[in-house]
Amino acid sequence: MKITERTYLKSEVITFRSTKGSFGGLSNMAPGYSIRVNDVIIPTAEALYQACRFPLFPNIQQEIIEQHSPMTAKMISRKYLSKTRQDWEEIKYEVMYWVLQVKLSQNLEKFSSVLRQTSDKPIVEYSAKDKDWAATKKDDHTLKGKNALGRLLMKLREEYIFNQKPIDCVPPPPIVGFILYGSAVETVCDPTLEFEEEDYC
Numbered sequence: 001m002k003i004t005e006r007t008y009l010k011s012e013v014i015t016f017r018s019t020k021g022s023f024g025g026l027s028n029m030a031p032g033y034s035i036r037v038n039d040v041i042i043p044t045a046e047a048l049y050q051a052c053r054f055p056l057f058p059n060i061q062q063e064i065i066e067q068h069s070p071m072t073a074k075m076i077s078r079k080y081l082s083k084t085r086q087d088w089e090e091i092k093y094e095v096m097y098w099v100l101q102v103k104l105s106q107n108l109e110k111f112s113s114v115l116r117q118t119s120d121k122p123i124v125e126y127s128a129k130d131k132d133w134a135a136t137k138k139d140d141h142t143l144k145g146k147n148a149l150g151r152l153l154m155k156l157r158e159e160y161i162f163n164q165k166p167i168d169c170v171p172p173p174p175i176v177g178f179i180l181y182g183s184a185v186e187t188v189c190d191p192t193l194e195f196e197e198e199d200y201c
């Protein structure tokens with residue numbers, strides 16, 4: 001997945017900068033969007049994304065996932081940057097899209113409601129300095145950057161909100177060695193649906 005820089009007119013886009021405000025739920029740092037993968041409960045999308053850097057180091061993954069604060073999870077990841085999987089730069093957007101799909105499938109009502117509130121406007125993460133995941137100020141009216149997170153959120157909105165594709169279960173991305181705590185990541189389904197199926201049987 002290749003993402004190149006774009007320019008956005010501030011007056012035409014939805015921006016989010018922190019976890020506060022109407023669109024704070026779009027941030028990976030937002031609390032209240034826990035995720036379950038391979039029966040591991042992960043407090044935030046950020047912790048899951050950062051843990052995916054270290055498939056061969058279950059202890060590092062655990063240290064990241066145990067953090068209540070998503071920012072601390074990201075900081076823990078920084079301690080071990082040299083142990084990041086070697087193909088990370090090539091796969092990181094694909095990993096992030098999977099993380100967002102899992103976040104949506106397991107927090108469907110809440111997350112789809114935030115996505116719906118963005119209508120069909122461009123979604124931009126606004127940052128003081130991050131031109132990769134976000135966009136930064138170019139001048140008083142314009143933001144510029146790859147805005148990778150915003151772009152992936154728009155793709156998610158297109159697929160699952162506009163086109164109403166079902167998202168009960170999310171398969172792992174086709175990435176070699178996509179591992180959590182020593183086991184290959186499995187297809188993840190909304191845990192509430194599993195309970196409903198068990199009750200039915």
Ligand SMILES: Nc1nc(O)c(N)c(N[C@@H]2O[C@H](COP(=O)(O)O)[C@@H](O)[C@H]2O)n1
Pocket residue numbers: 028029046049074125126127128129130133134149
């Ligand atoms: N701490 C922070 N400050 C910003 O300005 C940001 N745009 C982000 N972005 C989030 O960080 C995650 C990516 O981390 P890596 O740098 O790839 O390790 C991702 O969740 C972005 O949304 N963070």
